[in-house]
Amino acid sequence: MNWSIVAGSATGLHHVEAGLPCQDAFAHSRSGRWFIAVVCDGAGSARHSDIGARHAAETIVQELSLISDMAPGGLCDARFFWHKAIIASIGSARMQLKKQMPEQGDLSDFHATVVGAVAGPDYGLFFHVGDGAGFAVERGHWESVAVSGPENGDFADQTFFYTMDNWRDHLRLTFFDPAAEVITLMSDGAMAFVANKLQNGLDPKFIVPVIRYLDTVDEQTGSKALTHTLDSPQTHAITGDDKTLLIALKRS
Amino acid sequence: MSQAMIPDVQFSDNTNQRTPCVLVLDGSSSMDGRPIEQLNEGLKTFESQLKSNSQTALRVQVLVLRIGGHEEAEVLCDWCDAIDFQAPVITANGTTPLGIGMQMALDRVETQKRTYDANGISSTRPWIMIISDGEPNDQGWEDVARRCRDAETRKKVAIYPIGTESANFDALALFSSKSPKKLKGLNFNELFIWLSRSMTAVSSSSPGETVQLPAAGWMEAEA
Numbered sequence: 001m002n003w004s005i006v007a008g009s010a011t012g013l014h015h016v017e018a019g020l021p022c023q024d025a026f027a028h029s030r031s032g033r034w035f036i037a038v039v040c041d042g043a044g045s046a047r048h049s050d051i052g053a054r055h056a057a058e059t060i061v062q063e064l065s066l067i068s069d070m071a072p073g074g075l076c077d078a079r080f081f082w083h084k085a086i087i088a089s090i091g092s093a094r095m096q097l098k099k100q101m102p103e104q105g106d107l108s109d110f111h112a113t114v115v116g117a118v119a120g121p122d123y124g125l126f127f128h129v130g131d132g133a134g135f136a137v138e139r140g141h142w143e144s145v146a147v148s149g150p151e152n153g154d155f156a157d158q159t160f161f162y163t164m165d166n167w168r169d170h171l172r173l174t175f176f177d178p179a180a181e182v183i184t185l186m187s188d189g190a191m192a193f194v195a196n197k198l199q200n201g202l203d204p205k206f207i208v209p210v211i212r213y214l215d216t217v218d219e220q221t222g223s224k225a226l227t228h229t230l231d232s233p234q235t236h237a238i239t240g241d242d243k244t245l246l247i248a249l250k251r252s
Numbered sequence: 253m254s255q256a257m258i259p260d261v262q263f264s265d266n267t268n269q270r271t272p273c274v275l276v277l278d279g280s281s282s283m284d285g286r287p288i289e290q291l292n293e294g295l296k297t298f299e300s301q302l303k304s305n306s307q308t309a310l311r312v313q314v315l316v317l318r319i320g321g322h323e324e325a326e327v328l329c330d331w332c333d334a335i336d337f338q339a340p341v342i343t344a345n346g347t348t349p350l351g352i353g354m355q356m357a358l359d360r361v362e363t364q365k366r367t368y369d370a371n372g373i374s375s376t377r378p379w380i381m382i383i384s385d386g387e388p389n390d391q392g393w394e395d396v397a398r399r400c401r402d403a404e405t406r407k408k409v410a411i412y413p414i415g416t417e418s419a420n421f422d423a424l425a426l427f428s429s430k431s432p433k434k435l436k437g438l439n440f441n442e443l444f445i446w447l448s449r450s451m452t453a454v455s456s457s458s459p460g461e462t463v464q465l466p467a468a469g470w471m472e473a474e475a
Contacts, residue, residue, distance in 0.1 A: 014456070044463075154365075154407065156269050156374035157454075192267040198372075205262035213258045225258045234263040238307070240456045 003035040003119070006219055007246035008227030012189060014240035015044075023050045023112075024187045024244035027057040034068040035119045036061050039244050041132055041187040043111035043161060052110025056093045056162055060116060063089035073122045075175065082118065083173060086127045090114065090162050090171070097163070111161040115148060117183050119248070124183065126174040129167055131159040131188045133195060135202055136180035139211070143201035146176030150188060182211065183248040189241030190230065214249060271312045271376045271455035272331070272364055273447075276353045277342055278384035279320030284344035287385055287416060287438055294440030295339035301448035302334035308448070309335040311455040315360055319353035321346035323390050327356075331364055334451075348386045351393025354400055354427060361409055376454050381447065382413040382427060383440075387420030397426040404429045414443065434472040442470035 011022040023042030028035070038057045042049025067085055072078050097110055113130030124146075126134040131150035138145060151170060152159050160170040184202065186194050196203045210229070214222045229235075230243045277291065295316075303309050314337045316329035328340035361378045368375045380400075388397075403409045413424035413432035424432035435443060449466040 014453075152374060155377045157376045158407065192265050193263040195266060197264075197266045197268065199266075199268075203264055203266060205264060209260035209262075210258050212260075225256065229257045229261055232257055232263075238263060238265045238267070240453075 002251040003030060004214070004219055004222075004249045004251055005030075005035070005037065005246065006214055006222035006226050007037075007244070008223055008230050009242065009244040010227060010231035010235065012239065012241040012243065013236050015242060021050045022242050023053055024189070024242040025050070025054040025057040025112075026185070026244055026246050027061040028246060028248075029061050029065045031065040031068045033120050034065075034071070035183075035248055036064045036068060036116070037183075037185055037246050037248060038114060038116035039132060039185040039187055039246055040112045040114050041130070041189070041242070041244070043113075046109050046111035046163075048109045049111050052097065052161075052163055053112035055097055055110070056090070056112055056114055059093040059096060060086075060089045060114065063092055064118060068118070068120070071120065075123055078123060078125075079173070079175070082125055082127075086116075086173070087168065087171070090129070090167065094163065094167075107163040111163045113159060113187075114162045115185050117185055117248070119178075119180070119183060121178060123178055124176045124180055126172075126176070128172045128174070129160055129162045129170050133186055133188075133191055133199070134174070135184045135195070136176045137182045137184075137202060138179055139181045142196070142204050142207060145180045146174055147200055148172065148174045149199055150191070181250040182207075185246045187242060187244040189239050189243035190245045192238050193235060194245055210247070211249065214247065265307070265310075267311070268373045269311055269375065269455070270368060270373055271451060272315070272361065272378035273312055273451055274315045274317065274357045274361060274378060274380040276317045276319065276350070276357050276380060276382045278348055278350075278386065279318040279342045279344055279346070280348040280386055281320075281345050282348075282386050282418070283342075288342055288344040290438040290440045291383070292339070292341055294444040295342070297441050298444035298448055299337050299339040301445055302337060302451065305452050308452040308455055309333070312451045313364070315357075315364075316340055317353050317356055317360075318342055319349050320344065323347055323349040323352060325349060325353040325356045327360075331360070347389050348384060349390035349393070350382065350384060350388035350427070351390045351396035354380070354382070354393075355396045358399060358403055358409070377407060378409050379451075379454070380409055380411045382411065382424065383415075383443075384413070384424065385416040385418050387423045394426065400427045401429055433468070436470055436472045439470045446470055
């Protein structure tokens with residue numbers, strides 16, 4: 001199975017005006033039969049959240065890639081396998097951060113959300129801590145085969161991070177059918193215009209022209225154009241937040 | 253082509269997010285004259301400022317309560333999107349039943365949150381702005397003030413007490429974990445411009461984000 005992967009991030013105007021870096025990050029890999037990707041969104045309130053986001057995205061993808069070939073085909077065994085593997089990879093990202101930071105440092109300085117996807121020949125799954133979203137869809141059917149939606153606290157300005165002590169309580173796994181042909185991961189900044197109003201699928205007005213274009217170009221060109229699209233005045237008019245979108249397209 | 257946007261893409265703002273803002277306004281007798289005139293002017297400015305930003309106009313929801321009369325709190329403008337907000341006219345007469353007003357504000361915020369939840373609408377933490385020139389004089393206001401601080405601690409609301417020159421700042425301080433702010437003269441206009449800009453910042457913020465609020469030029473410098 002072959003996946004074409006494009007991704008991009010755009011720094012929100014709020015962060016540009018405050019002289020802050022983009023606090024979103026993404027990473028992805030293809031490992032044997034598996035496609036693995038993660039999007040992280042650093043908390044605006046945490047001073048090193050850009051580092052926390054980048055570190056988590058890279059570490060989790062790297063660690064899951066190393067063990068993906070051992071993943072079982074059956075869904076029952078797979079649930080146990082991936083649950084354990086994802087906990088280990090996030091645990092490893094936390095441990096490495098703790099080792100690297102100064103003595104007086106605190107993991108909360110690196111707060112970031114995590115939304116990731118693993119897809120193989122027999123099934124796919126989302127794993128998720130906090131907000132942002134993952135949608136797995138079939139082409140032409142933009143309501144999702146599977147959704148991993150945001151988890152917020154009492155209000156939309158509260159969420160959960162892999163750097164919290166109780167992050168395991170907020171880890172969610174959502175398995176989906178291998179029929180999914182388009183897998184998207186996004187930070188919450190991109191959700192406003194990529195997801196539909198009900199947040200149960202993708203907005204065709206956005207995703208149809210995007211996929212039509214991506215079908216005609218290579219990954220590098222597609223990623224550049226996607227980044228420019230995310231960085232357009234129209235998106236900045238909708239939200240001042242950073243915006244990240246990763247799209248994986250199944251190729252026959 | 254690689255430097256350009258993807259062609260034909262349309263962007264909709266599909267965010268189902270609301271930013272609730274409650275004004276608890278002192279309409280007691282002591283506000284009569286220039287203070288109430290300036291407050292009413294400020295409210296008109298608030299209306300036009302909220303409507304001048306399309307995102308703010310659609311995401312911010314406003315509720316206006318007046319306290320005054322004989323220990324009364326009344327809803328002058330029930331919850332509405334900022335785009336539909338019509339600045340009410342505040343009249344000055346009676347006492348300052350701030351406890352009754354704040355209890356009503358907390359109750360209305362809770363009910364509105366339930367409405368959001370029932371309709372799958374997310375919301376940012378509600379702001380409650382208290383604007384007063386005096387001190388609370390209704391029975392039991394201290395208990396309500398305690399409930400207000402408790403609601404703040406539990407991150408249910410953010411409460412901003414603002415007083416004019418003659419306000420009892422010690423009493424206002426009991427309604428919030430934040431220290432009350434003193435209005436520079438009767439600069440209500442600038443206060444409401446600041447509030448509208450703050451609402452714009454909050455309504456376009458994202459989860460976990462610390463929002464950078466605009467400079468508060470309406471505020472008297474703190475010692």
